[in-house]
Amino acid sequence: MTRKMPRSNSAELITLRVNIVKELRSKWKKERERNPYINEHFGGFVNELLHEILEKDEFLRHYAPFLSEEGCTRDTLYIKDYKENKITEIHFHDEKLHCSLCESSSCFHIQFAMATPRVAKLNIKNQTADEDIEEDGQQVRKVTNNKRRKSTISRK
Numbered sequence: 493m494t495r496k497m498p499r500s501n502s503a504e505l506i507t508l509r510v511n512i513v514k515e516l517r518s519k520w521k522k523e524r525e526r527n528p529y530i531n532e533h534f535g536g537f538v539n540e541l542l543h544e545i546l547e548k549d550e551f552l553r554h555y556a557p558f559l560s561e562e563g564c565t566r567d568t569l570y571i572k573d574y575k576e577n578k579i580t581e582i583h584f585h586d587e588k589l590h591c592s593l594c595e596s597s598s599c600f601h602i603q604f605a606m607a608t609p610r611v612a613k614l615n616i617k618n619q620t621a622d623e624d625i626e627e628d629g630q631q632v633r634k635v636t637n638n639k640r641r642k643s644t645i646s647r648k
C-alpha cells in the first residue's frame with residue numbers, strides 16, 4: 493500500500509500508536525460516509541482534527557478566561573475558578589457530571605468541563621482508557637518476561 497506524503501514543505505513525520513491510527517481511520521471512514529466535505533486524505537483529516545483541538549483550547553480561553561483545568565484523577569476533574577478563587581471538583585455519577593462547588597449538573601463549570609478532552613477520563617467504562625491500560629500492561633509483561641528469562645540464565 494502506497495501512501496501519499498503531504499505536499500507541504502513544512503511537513504514533519506511523527507509516530508502515532510497503532511491503536512490510535514486504527515481508531516482515527518475508523519472515525520475518518522464513518523465521518524466520510526455522513527459528510528462529503530470531510531477531507532478525502534487521511535493525513536489531512538488528522539491534521540484538521542488536531543487543529544480543531546487547538547482552536548477549541550483557544551475558544552475556551554476566551555469563553556471562560558477565569559476558569560482553568562487543574563488536573564484530574566480517575567474520578568475527579570479539578571477546575572479552578574479565579575472569580576470565586578476556589579477549586580471545584582467535577583464527578584461523574586448516575587450518568588451525569590456533577591459540580592461540587594455549585595452542587596449542580598448544569599452550571600458554567602460543567603459546560604467548561606464538557607469542553608475539555610480530559611472529561612472522558614471520568615468515565616471508567618471508557619474503552620480507549622481501558623485499551624491504553626491493556627497495552628501498557630502488555631509492555632510491562634514483556635519486560636518482566638525478559639527479566640525472568642535473564643534471571644533464569646544467570647542462575648544456571
Ligand SMILES: [Zn+2]
Binds near residue numbers: 592
Ligand atoms: Zn459549578
